[in-house]
Amino acid sequence: MAQFRDVLLTLNRLKAEGVIREYAIGGAVAVSLWDEPVATQDLDVIVTVDADSPPLDPLRALFDWFDRHAQPVAGEHVVIAGVPVQFLVAWSPLVEEAVAAAAEAVYDPAEPGSPAIRLIKPTYLVAMWQTGQGADTPRRRERAARLREAGLVDEALLAELLSRTSGQ
């Protein structure tokens, strides 16, 4: 059976081969890894791409890569090692900053050579939900509350991010 680490190896390979510039995991999986695990359907991966990527089709190089490697696509997900992955291009300067500032951890500290996993930091997750169009949903507000309850949100940084991005 496939292993989740294979997803991480694929993401790291995409970066090493220049298909994407950088990636970071967001959404409920990021919340699960910062706080306590919750059941969620898919894995949100936010990527940054080169500036010369086609503006109307910025994920073209990514999907061409998956096509070349016979990676199955199911609806809006690429299925990597049994995990439905939704790729999203960083949709604002705040999100680009969140990807660049993502935390990097070792997936399994007990396993020598375990791949790295990049996670959007909690304060950026909350800022993205509060500023993204349509992202401020009851479910995301509940996730934000969980991150705050766990003491993971830097309120001073959040205020700065929100004031800085109010014009974006």
Add this chain to the structure above:
Amino acid sequence: MTTKPAQVFAAKTRWHEEQRRLPPREKIRILIELQQREAESNGIRASLGRPVVAMRPWDTQA
């Protein structure tokens, strides 16, 4: 085993803190287990005439 509410809640708080400190791989293992339970619970929801939750467990291991 205690039945004093303060001790029970303190123990729950400690348990949640321990859960938060687990390494990523262990959290992904729990996440997949929760997906499987959610999918199983859909059978119960359906039998009660309640809406089911969209949930398809990942076909992978942590």
